[in-house]
Amino acid sequence: xxxxxxxxxDTHPPVANRRGSYWKRNQIALTPWLFLAPAVFMFALYVIxxxxxxxxxxxxxxxxxxxxxFIGLQNYEELWYDDAFYTSLWNNVLWLVLYLLAIxxxxxxxxxxxxxxxxxxxxxxxxxxxxxxSQVVVGLVxxxxxxxxxxxLNIVLGWFGLGPVAILADSNLATYGIIAAxxxxxxxxxxxxxxxxxxxxxxxxxxxARLDGAKGWRMLWYVIxxxxxxxxxxxxxxTIIGALRSFDLVSIMTDGGPFGSTRVLAFYMFEVALSEYxxxxxxxxxIAVVLFLIMLVYITFxxxxxxxxxxxx
Amino acid sequence: xxPTPVEKLSPAxxxxxxxxxxxxxxxxxxxxxxxxxxxxxxxxxxTVGNYWGWPTEWNLLENYGLVFTGSAMPxxxxxxxLITVPTVIGVLILSTMTGFxxxxxxxxxxxxxxxxxxxxxxxxxxxxxxxxxxLTLDMGLYDTKAGLxxxxxxxxxxxxxxxxRNFIRALPRELIEAARVEGVSEIRIFWYVVLPLMRPAIAAxxxxxxxxxxxxYFWAIVLTQGESAQPVTAGxxxxxxxxxxAYHLMSxxxxxxxxxxxxxxxxxxxxxxxGLTLGxxx
Numbered sequence: 370x371x372x373x374x375x376x377x378x379d380t381h382p383p384v385a386n387r388r389g390s391y392w393k394r395n396q397i398a399l400t401p402w403l404f405l406a407p408a409v410f411m412f413a414l415y416v417i418x419x420x421x422x423x424x425x426x427x428x429x430x431x432x433x434x435x436x437x438x439f440i441g442l443q444n445y446e447e448l449w450y451d452d453a454f455y456t457s458l459w460n461n462v463l464w465l466v467l468y469l470l471a472i473x474x475x476x477x478x479x480x481x482x483x484x485x486x487x488x489x490x491x492x493x494x495x496x497x498x499x500x501x502x503s504q505v506v507v508g509l510v511x512x513x514x515x516x517x518x519x520x521x522l523n524i525v526l527g528w529f530g531l532g533p534v535a536i537l538a539d540s541n542l543a544t545y546g547i548i549a550a551x552x553x554x555x556x557x558x559x560x561x562x563x564x565x566x567x568x569x570x571x572x573x574x575x576x577x578a579r580l581d582g583a584k585g586w587r588m589l590w591y592v593i594x595x596x597x598x599x600x601x602x603x604x605x606x607x608t609i610i611g612a613l614r615s616f617d618l619v620s621i622m623t624d625g626g627p628f629g630s631t632r633v634l635a636f637y638m639f640e641v642a643l644s645e646y647x648x649x650x651x652x653x654x655x656i657a658v659v660l661f662l663i664m665l666v667y668i669t670f671x672x673x674x675x676x677x678x679x680x681x682x
Numbered sequence: 683x684x685p686t687p688v689e690k691l692s693p694a695x696x697x698x699x700x701x702x703x704x705x706x707x708x709x710x711x712x713x714x715x716x717x718x719x720x721x722x723x724x725x726x727x728x729t730v731g732n733y734w735g736w737p738t739e740w741n742l743l744e745n746y747g748l749v750f751t752g753s754a755m756p757x758x759x760x761x762x763x764l765i766t767v768p769t770v771i772g773v774l775i776l777s778t779m780t781g782f783x784x785x786x787x788x789x790x791x792x793x794x795x796x797x798x799x800x801x802x803x804x805x806x807x808x809x810x811x812x813x814x815x816x817l818t819l820d821m822g823l824y825d826t827k828a829g830l831x832x833x834x835x836x837x838x839x840x841x842x843x844x845x846x847r848n849f850i851r852a853l854p855r856e857l858i859e860a861a862r863v864e865g866v867s868e869i870r871i872f873w874y875v876v877l878p879l880m881r882p883a884i885a886a887x888x889x890x891x892x893x894x895x896x897x898x899y900f901w902a903i904v905l906t907q908g909e910s911a912q913p914v915t916a917g918x919x920x921x922x923x924x925x926x927x928a929y930h931l932m933s934x935x936x937x938x939x940x941x942x943x944x945x946x947x948x949x950x951x952x953x954x955x956x957g958l959t960l961g962x963x964x
Binding site: 396397398400401402403404405407408409411412414415416417418419420422423426433478480481483484485486489492494495496497498499501502503504505506509510511513514519521524553558561562565566570575585588589593599600602603604610613614616617620621634635638639642643650653654656657658660661664667668671672675676679 | 684685687688689696699700703706707710711712713714716717720731733734776777779780782783784786787789792793795797798799800801802804805806807808809810811812813814815816817832833835836837839840843867868869872893896897899900904915918919922929932933936939940943944946947948951955958959960961962
């Protein structure tokens, strides 16, 4: 227990204080970890680790209760022959492509609203409305809007001697109907991004371009759009992610039907793992892995871009 | 008109614009206006098929009253509040801390941790679904508000870290250097120097996260089941089942469910938009 007498007289303060001085000396190195610890722990527990677990689970057959059985790649093999999987995948492609319409639509509305007249701020907020509302409510609202017996859409179609069409009951149209509902809030989001971007457009450049005779489309394409690049980038990222996350609308509006024709991967996964189709956790996980890998393309793209910006800035 | 300010155009064009604005807005909000109109109709109108004609009677109070007295909606609304508010507070605490750590300090893995938060935030929910549900079950938190709150805090911290970190990065570094020279401890720098400057970021994220969490549906149906814990987004679907064809009541219920984020948006508009458009202007 007894320590040898120090060869040099101890000039350090007593032990209790020495710990304080250790903290003092190293606080710049220690503080970030102290501040990061709770969030990193939570994030690892609820996000990072579950991703790894899902990958692992996709190699098992498991009903969520009993013993999980390792079956290798069988789940993926089954996916390969699963028609419902291809329907979902195809619908995801449709979502990805059509959802991007929100970007030009948002730009169009933003340009339309980018004026300084009385009450314009109210108009801007009202146009943004759909984005603030839950997708569940948007889904319900559009379900009624499409309703063949009393929906407003069919009444309007009726004025032109068209319809009635039961959009959500028609397996050829239902997915388009849902995407249109999704485009509504997404366009509002893109609109806000562009409105903010337009605020920052340099009026001198516009003047200069005007002197050079640019107007209309040429002005938009060569002068305005390049300055809106950051807004376009963000709009692209959030729209792609929104498209791949599409679940709420499908679930509310058609519940995957008619005949599974409106399923997307996100919905099919949920259906397989947590509904009356049987609690096939492993198979669900395999679908989730596919969806994750698709999303990974975009995540990587985003991170690479961010990394470059960080390096440059 | 583009990109000429409308004031510089001919009076005719200006009037045209002023007329076009409300028309465009009504068309844009048509589905919503329809729902609000339906929500004040009486059941009578529906039985006789009077969906869009002039309402035979205005049932505003009756319909909305029934939403609150004849169903579990008050419970769902309360649940939503009890899920959303703690989540917002938790996320703000964690993400100001991570933002501070990642924005101020240089250390190994800084970029790696930062990118982990961002990448995680983009992940599809489905890859988390089964493990997070199991974890919540194991902790005994399935079908509780706490179970949802914990998950939401963890997940949203990813998104908020991006915002907080960039925001702190943009603060003048000299402030921190000066405080260090004065011998102020790092924790006090966080509390007395950085935190007060972050108020706009905190406000922006508070409204944004409030809206995200209030509107969440997926996790609500994955992690909860019944009236005791489900938020209003999930509750509205059981409300839907209860009042199957009573469109006026369903509409009223939807309006009630949609209202809190809308109010939040109108009260905190500037902050809300600041949060959403993060990075859209350089």
